[in-house]
């Protein structure tokens with residue numbers, strides 16, 4: 001018997017690698033126009049945003065700097081409170097900087113809503129959000145997201161940085177996880 005492939009665990013490809021790259025190129029053109037003449041700090045939220053950051057940033061023609069944060073909620077019971085723990089903080093001082101947070105997905109919106117407040121309190125000149133994916137039906141709090149790639153249904157999606165139990169991040173497409181994997 002052969003070893004299981006990732007494709008065995010997928011019920012449907014939602015977005016192909018090509019669709020994702022086309023969209024990131026389109027968003028990069030908008031960002032380049034909006035931020036012309038300004039210094040932008042791209043902040044990726046680990047780990048899911050790694051692929052989005054790598055591909056989006058390489059579509060940008062202008063100078064940028066890049067930083068990373070790692071955050072996690074305190075646990076299932078407190079997740080709805082939106083309390084977030086910083087596991088890795090920024091290396092750079094964002095006071096007076098134009099910050100663009102780069103995310104793979106907005107699900108409940110709790111992570112971003114906390115991050116937006118946190119960055120504003122550090123004195124950033126501006127803070128905007130770019131998210132490849134957004135699940136409108138899962139959102140618990142409104143998040144002002146200036147650049148959105150795709151609104152998607154409230155399915156369990158994996159790939160292109162998104163995980164299930166830390167796996168599937170290396171899938172090139174975004175896909176729906178087959179129920180047999182988690183049921």
Ligand code: PRP
Nearest residue numbers: 045046047048105106107108109110111
């Ligand atoms: C995911 C994603 C966002 C967050 C969105 O990260 O990358 O940061 O969840 O969810 P929310 O809108 O409900 O707050 P996760 O905590 O799964 O960590 P990971 O990026 O390391 O996979």
